[in-house]
Every structure is written in structure tokens, then in C-alpha cells.
Amino acid sequence: MSELPEKQVKRLHALIQEAETNLAAAKELLISIVGDNGAAITPKSSNPEDARGKVIEGVFDGQKMAGPDGKEYPVPTNYASKSKLVEGDILKLTITDDGGFIYKQIGPIERKQIIGTLVQHDGAYYVEASGREYRILLASVTYFRINVGDQVAIIIPADNPEAIWAAVETAL
Numbered sequence: 488m489s490e491l492p493e494k495q496v497k498r499l500h501a502l503i504q505e506a507e508t509n510l511a512a513a514k515e516l517l518i519s520i521v522g523d524n525g526a527a528i529t530p531k532s533s534n535p536e537d538a539r540g541k542v543i544e545g546v547f548d549g550q551k552m553a554g555p556d557g558k559e560y561p562v563p564t565n566y567a568s569k570s571k572l573v574e575g576d577i578l579k580l581t582i583t584d585d586g587g588f589i590y591k592q593i594g595p596i597e598r599k600q601i602i603g604t605l606v607q608h609d610g611a612y613y614v615e616a617s618g619r620e621y622r623i624l625l626a627s628v629t630y631f632r633i634n635v636g637d638q639v640a641i642i643i644p645a646d647n648p649e650a651i652w653a654a655v656e657t658a659l
Contacts, residue, residue, distance in 0.1 A: 540583040544593070547576040549622065549652025552590070554580075564626035566590055571654040573598055575644045597645040600656055605637050614641050614653060621653035633658040 543560065545552040547567070551559040560580055562572070570592055572578075577594025603616025605628070612628050613620040621641060633639055638659040644650045 540581050543580045543582070545578055545580065547572050547574060547578050549574045549650075550624070552578045552580060560588070562590060564624045565630070568624050568626040568630050568655065571642055571656065573642055573644050573654050574650045574652045575647055596647075598642045599645045600640055600642050602638060602640050602659065605633050605635050605639050607635050614639050614655075616641060616653075622651055623653055623655055627655035631655055631658045 543552075543554045543556075545554040545560065547562060548559075550562065550564075550567075552562050553559055562578070566572075572592060573596060575596040576592055577596075579591045579593045581589045581591075583589065601616045603614040603621070605623075606613050606615055606620065612623050612625060614623055621643060623639075623641065627633075631639075633655070640656040640659060641653040642656050643653045
């Protein structure tokens with residue numbers, strides 16, 4: 488069996504890299520739909536005021552909501568991205584009688600906006616801004632169609648210099 492020409496090997500590497508990126512996006516989308524534990528999550532499509540069920544308030548950590556009971560509740564990445572949730576925001580989660588999850592932001596913290604550059608390493612996306620890196624959701628990268636090297640306006644907590652996560656305001 489002869490060796491593959493260099494061109495074919497490069498193409499295979501590119502296809503594998505693209506497949507890995509698509510797989511990571513698919514996993515994040517699946518988690519946003521069913522959560523880390525496999526329980527179905529209903530996106531914020533119905534009116535939370537009308538929902539009946541268990542209500543839990545908690546703090547958004549950039550990916551999940553930490554409840555007062557110490558449990559973590561998965562927040563759909565598309566909701567977090569489009570709602571521009573920031574680390575420290577207070578959320579209300581209604582777990583409906585049929586098992587659906589409905590989130591509502593009830594206590595946005597003070598924010599500030601800064602500009603940085605999108606970078607990627609270790610399979611995750613970050614924005615380099617103000618001399619540090621802030622992690623952002625893959626859902627934000629795909630929603631705003633931003634590419635590594637693009638300038639991005641991000642929102643960070645105004646009073647938390649230790650924040651790890653940021654929300655994307657817009658691509659510039």
C-alpha cells in the first residue's frame with residue numbers, strides 16, 4: 488500500500504479538525520437541550536409567570552446556575568448567550584410540573600463593556616481584553632459569527648476583578 492500524497496494528508500487533517508470543532512459544538516448544543524445530567528430542559532419560550540412548579544433562585548457562574556442548596560443547574564447556552572448573562576447575575580429557575588426548566592434573569596449585576604480580540608486554545612474560546620482573557624460561550628461565537636482574531640465587545644461584571652467569564656455584546 489503506497490503512502491498518501493502530502494496534499495491528501497493535509498486534507499485529512501483539516502477534515503478531522505473540522506469534525507472535532509463540529510463535535511464540540513454538537514456536545515454544547517446537546518447539553519443546552521438536555522443538560523449535563525440528561526434531564527430535558529425547556530428553553531425560555533413560555534411565560535415563567537404562568538408556570539407552576541418548583542422555583543429556585545441562584546447565581547449564574549458563566550455556564551450554570553448555582554442554587555442555594557449547593558446544586559448546579561445547567562443554563563441553556565443559547566439563552567445565556569442571547570440574554571447576555573454575566574457571571575454573578577441572579578436567575579430564577581422554575582422546574583415545571585412536567586419537568587421543564589424555565590429560566591428568567593431577575594437580578595442583573597452592574598456591568599461594564601470592554602473591547603478585546605477573540606482567541607482559541609484548549610478547545611475553548613476567550614476574548615483577550617484589558618491584559619487578561621475572559622472565557623466566552625461557543626454559542627456566542629456561532630451566534631455572532633465571530634472568528635479568531637476578530638475584535639469583540641464583551642460585557643463583564645463591574646465589581647468582580649476575578650471574573651472568568653464574559654458575555655459577548657457584539658462583534659466589531
